[in-house]
Amino acid sequence: MPGARTSRWLIAVPMALLALATVYPLVFTANAAMKTRRDYILDRFALADTLRWDNISTAWTTAGTARYFFNSVLVVAGAVALLLLFGSMAGFALSHLRFRGSRALLLGCLAALFVPFQVIMVPLVRTMADTGLVDTYPGLILAYTAQFLPFTIYLMTSYYSAIPAEIVDAARIDGNTPYGVYRRIMLPIGRPALLSVGVLNALFCWNDVLIALLMMPSAEHRTLMVGVTSLRGQYTADIPTFASGVLIAAVPVLAVYLFFQRRIADAVTAGSTKG
C-alpha cells in the first residue's frame, strides 16, 4: 500500500512538530532555571551561558523540598491506592451487577463529577475541621479521594461496560462469587484503565495546590507543590528560582509517567490481542 505509506509519513510531520512544541516548555523552564534573575529579565529566551545550579539549590532549601517531598509521596500514594480500590470496586458493581438503584447511583456519581471545587471549598474545610481531619495526612488523603473518585468511578465504569457480560457469566458458572470475579477477572482486565487513571490521579494530586493549602495549615505538613508555589512570591519577581522549583516537582512526575507509560502501552497491546 504505497499510498497509505506516504499518507502516514505526511501525518508524521505535523505530529513531530507538535512533539517539539510539547517539549519546548520543559526546555524553556530548564533554561530559565539556569539563569540569574538579571539575565532572565534582560533576555528571557536566550540560552543560559553556563550551567548554574544555585537556583536549584535555593529552590530546594527554600521550598523545604526534602520534607515536603515525603509528605507529597505519602499523600499521593495513599490517595491513589484508595482511588483505584474504591473506583474499581464501584465501577465493577455499577457496570456488571444489577441491583436496585444502580442507575441512580451512576447518575449521582456523574452529578458529583460536576461539583466544581469552589462550590464545596469552604464547607469542606468546615466538615474536615468538625471531624478533626484538618491538618492530618488521612484528612488530605480523604479530601483527594473524594475530589477525584467520581472521575475514577466514571472511567472504570465506562471501561468495564465495554467488557462482554459473557466473561462475567462464565466466571460465575465456574463458581466464583462476585468478589472472586472482581479479584480474578476484573482487576487483571482493568489494568490498562487502572494504570492510566492511576497516573492521571497521581498527577492531579501531586500538582494540586489549593486543596493541600486548605487542608494542611501547618508548615510541616505542606506538600511539595505548595512549597514550590510559595517560591513564586507576590510579584513573580524571581522566575529562575520558581522555574527551578517547578523542575524539581516535575521530574518525579515525568519519571513516573515514562515508567508507567510503557506499562500502559503493553497493557493496551495485551488487551487488544486478547480481544
Next chain:
Amino acid sequence: MSAERLAPFVLIAPAVLVIVLFRLWPLLLGVNFSFTGDGDRNGAAVGLDNYTELFADPLFLGALRNVGWLVLLLPVAVAIPGMLATFIYLRVPGHRLYRSVYFFPAVLSPVIVGSIFNLLLSFDGPLNSVLDVVGIEPVDWLGDSKVALFTVVGVHVWATFGMALVVFLSGFATLDPALLDAARSDGAALPQVIRHVIIPGLSRTIQFVFVTTMIGMLTSMFGLIYVMTSGGPGGSTYLPEYYIWIQQGQMNRPAFASAASTVLFLVMLVVGLAQVSFLRRTGKED
C-alpha cells in the same frame, strides 16, 4: 444467596460513603450558605438576594456566555487528542516518541505554562515576529478582547491534550483489532476506518473524554486565566470559576461566591447530562 445480593452494595459502599460525606454534604452546606448574606448581613437569611444580584451583574452573565463558547469549542478539544491517539495506535512513524512527549505539558503547572505563553504571545513576542515575516499584521493575542478567550482555550487544549490521549489509548485496548484488520484488508481509507470502526468502537471512551474535557475546561482553566489574562481585557475572558475566586478572595464575599458556585454547578450539571444523553443516543444510532 443473601451474601450474593449484598455483594454490589458492599462493593460500592466505600465510594458512596466518601462521596456523600466529603462532596455531597459540603455541596448542600454550600447551597445553604448561598442564601445568607455577607459583610454586615453575615449569617442572616437573605432569600434569593444573592441570586438576583448575580443575574444582574453583566460580568457574571459574560462569564456564562464564555461558558457557551467553551461548550462550542469542546468537540475540537476532544477531536485533537482523539485523532492523535488514533495515529499513534495505527503506528505512525515515531509513535513511541509521540506517546511519551505529548504528555509533557500536562506535568507542568498552569502557572509556568501560562508564563511561557505570555512571553511567546506578547505583542512584540516571537509569534508576532514570525507573522511579520510572512506579512501578517501583529495580533495582540492576549490584549484583544475578541481574541483573548480563544487564545487561552488554545493554550489550555495544548496543555491538557496529553491526558485525554492517555485515556484514548487505554480505550483502544477494548477495540477488536480483527475489525480493524478486516476494514483495512477491504481497502478502506483512513477516514472510513475512523468513521466506521474506531468511533463506534470507542463510543464510551469518547463520551468519557467529552465529559472530563468539559469539566476540565469549566473548572480548571483558572490557573491559565489568572496568569494569562486576569479575566481581561475588559472582563472578556472571565469564567465563572474566576468570578467565584475574585468574589471569595478579593471581594471577601463568600456567601455571594457560593451563589455563583451553585449556579455554576447547575449549569455544568445541565450541560453535562445533556451531553451524556446526546452522546448516548448518537452512539446507539451507530
Next chain:
Amino acid sequence: MKQRVLWPAAVVVALALAGCGSATGNEPPSNSASGKLVVWDWKSSDKTATAYVEKAKADFAAKHPGVTLEFVAQPFDQYYTLLGAAIQAGKGPDVMMFNGGGQIRDRVDALVPLDQYVAPDKERLAGWDAFTKDGKAYASPVTLQGHPIYFNKDLYKKAGLDPQKPATTWDGFTADCAAITKATKASCFALGNKEGIGIQFFLSAFGSGILTPQEYDDWIAGRRDWNSPNVKKVFQLWKDVNDQGLNSKGGNSTTMFTDAFGIFQSAKATNIIGLMSDIGHWKDFNEFIGPDNLGVMKSPVITAGTTPSLPFDGGIGYGVAKWTKDPALAADLVRSLTSTDALTTFYTNAGAVVSDTTVKTTDGGVAVTAIVADLKTGKPALHVALSSKTIELMGRLSQQILEGSVSVDAALKQLGESDRS
C-alpha cells in the same frame, strides 16, 4: 418523571428557607493556648525578608522567652482566599499580614483594634491611615507603598536633555519624550495594564497634578465627583497618552508585575510609574540602570494651580486576630515586627521604604533619598481610597478605554454608580 423533578425542587426550597446561620463558624479555637503564636504572611519566605523576620523573632523572644512562633508563608495568590476559608472554618492564625486599604477594611470583623497596645509606636511609624477604619487601627504598618515616577537619566542624556531638570509641565514633559523617542526609540512610558493595575498607578501618580488640592482632599475623604471636569481629565489623559503612542505597545497584554518593569529596566521606556516597596522600586531599578541613572519626579503640572505631591500610604502591616487567646501577647509580636531594628534590616535587604521614619536611607542613592524627602509633603494615593469593587471595575473599564470599546464618559458614569453603592 414528575417526582424526579419535584424532589430536588423541594430540597432547594428547604435549603432556601433554612438558609441562615452558616456564614461563620462559632468561636474559632485559638492556637495560642499552649504558648504558641501562629503568623500568616506572604513575605517571610522571601530571601530578602529572612533577616528581617529573624530580627523580629529575636526581639520578641527576648521579651517572651516561653512562647514559640510559627511563621507560615502562604502563596500570595491564594492568601485572601485561604484567610477567608480559615476564618469561616474557625481555624485561623493569631497574627496575620494585610495589604493596606480595602483588603483590611473589608475584614476588620476578624481583627482586634490595636490602638491600646501599640500607642508608643504611633509617632515613630507612618502609614496608619491605610489600616484604620472608623478611627481604630487594626494593623501596624511595616512598609510604605506609593507611586513615584521613575525616569532613565541616561536616555535623557542621549537625547541631549538635562536629566537634572525634568519638565514640570505636561507639554514640556511630552516634548522631552518625543525628543527621546526620536533619539533612542525608547517609548515614553512602560505600561502594564493586564491586571488592570496600570490605571491605578496612573490615577494616583498624576492625580495631584490634575485635581485641585480641594478636590484631592475631598476625594480622599469620600466626596468623589466622578462628573467633575478634572476627574474626567485624568481618564481622558489615560486614553490620549495611549492614542498618541506614548505607551509601550500592547499595554493590555503586558503585566505590571513584572513585564512593564522589565521594559523600563532594559531601557526600552524612559518613564515608569513604579512602587516604593516590594518590587518595581528604586532598588530594583538601581540594579539594572545604575543608581546614578535613576531619577524620580513628581507629576508635571497638568491643571494650572495644582501642587504635585508624592502619593503614598501604608503598604503592608500585621494585625491581630480577634480569636487569639492573649491579644496583648500577639500585639507584642506585632510591635517586634515593627521595631526600628527589624525595619532597618528590611530596608537594607529588601529595599522597602519602611514605615519607621527614623530609619536612615542616605546610602541608597539619589532616588530613594528623593522619595523619602517627598514623604513629608506626600498625600494618600487616590486609588487606595476606592473600594475593592470599584477598583476592579476601574481596571476592566481602563482596558476597554484603551481598546476603544468604551468611551471615557460611559466609563465615568459606571464608576460613579459603583462608587456610590
